[in-house]
Amino acid sequence: MTAASRPSLGRIALNGAAGIGLLYILLPLIFVIWLAFFRQEIPSFPPEGYSLKWFGAAANNKAFVSGFVLSLQVGVAATLIGLLLGVPAALALVRHRIVLGPAVNTLLLLPLVMPGIVLGTALYVFQIETEIATGLPVLGSLGGLVAAHTLVVVPWVVRLVTASLVGFDRTIEEAAQNLGAGPFTTFWRVTLPSIRPGLVAGGLFGFVTSFGNLEMSLFLVGPGRTTLPIAILQYLEWKIDPTVAAASVIQIGLIAVAMIVTDRYVKLSRVV
């Protein structure tokens, strides 16, 4: 009786381990957020006081603002293209027997597991060669950057849409056709809403991956065209004041809002 009411040693150990794990994940975030409100220029403990001025500095930093806009543009474009490519790919992989289907599935994960530096180098060489062969300005162009970022979006979309297609009852597509819907209407009205969780989650994670990508982008950006992560890196080479922390807090805030809003429509925890 008493043994049941008292938490066991194992339970305490488990909760303790979970707590440490959570702290390990959250601590850097907490520190960055804390740091962003320090008043002094050189971060040191204890803080001399608190201020909001670094947020102003971040918002007025031209490199940050233009980097943010570029990252947003690239992220949105890469996500849209990634969805257009990834959704049909996932449908094909799940529904049709494709020659080497499982191999293709594994291959599609490659951009996620390959080190960013390797991917960046490979794309850098590839884009130079393409430029030489075609004479078109590829390297350093917005198109070149979007194409590269699409590569890291597609695996997310394919993976998560595939996951939501497994267990999808195809008779509802037949039901739609039976009720008079042609193939396109069936896809738009019945299939797409059913895979929406995977679609939204895949798009969101793809976008976040693209938005935060540093290593690959380093090789591919052109003069005067810098993404936000690169702008932050460049800033850190000269200064270590909390402007960077403030910029990061803004990013964390935006992503948090995106996830909360998404979660209202699609339970992300159920898909990922």
Added chain:
Amino acid sequence: MARLAIEHLRKSYGDVTVVDDVTIDIAEGEFLVLLGPSGCGKTTTLRMVAGFVPPSAGKIAIGPRDVTGLPPWKRNCGLVFQSYALFPHMTVAENVAFGLEMRKTPKADRGPRVAEALRLVQLTGFDTRYPRQLSGGQQQRVALARALAMEPDVLLLDEPLSNLDAKLRQEVRVEIRELQRKLGLTTIMVTHDQEEALTMADRLVVMEGGKVRQIGTQRELYEKPADRFVAGFIGRSAFVDGRIEGDGRFRSKGGLEIACAAATGAGPATLALRPERIAVGSDAEGLANRFSARVEHAAYLGALLDIHVSLSEHDRMLLQIPNRQGFVEPRPGETIAIGWAGDAGLIYPLQS
């Protein structure tokens, strides 16, 4: 004239023929049931009518319209799926309205027609619910309402009751049948449940191995099964193997001489007897065939008694007798007198 005509329909996958030369005419307003064991081709036949499976050969016509080559969305067949296949992201009303929307029915007309369809299946007031908020029986009704709302030329039911519990199934059977009769809908239902088929159908089609074994009313199938398979599948039969010795004479493997009106020609054959047509005790007196039988096993089933008897080393059969007041079931090992009329048995010559 047939409202739905299926002519010489065939479906093969490579060397395997799953539907073989099926021809069925269904009259306007008729409730036809395709009945057979699993794998007999009944569902494939239904799916060919709905347009989901392209036939290898044959023709399907709805009224004057040849629909053989038409895609599912141009056939106007209302199909109720075994799994109901409701759209999970749409409300009940949206589900039911889907077919109307696809037919470009004006928005103003859709509301009343959805309401009417829901009223028919007694789901008025459930408009804004989602399928997951409904019980299995309610989902089944939504599926039916959705098929009815589009005013189909033919209603197709694919094992519509198999996911309901036994009690509900009994009720829904009657409801579906009443609704179908009231609306005068030409209907095909597929089922493997014999009782369901017998209670609902105007006519039944017994299928086996991709072929139609027999088409007929309940009485025709029970009284005059076309072959041994139908005799065993519809209701129960006691089978006695043996030979036709001459006109009206059948000799069982165990040596019993049996008078049998249907026996003509000579050769190996099977005699089929309905268990309830075999009389016991004093009832057997005066019948053309009378034997003494040893009771092997007797089962008390309430209204009926099942008695397994052996007439010789090779001849066993099942008797079914009503549980009349005062009747005491015989014990295993007892010997009883049994008998049946000369025209009670049906003879099926063995195909070589």
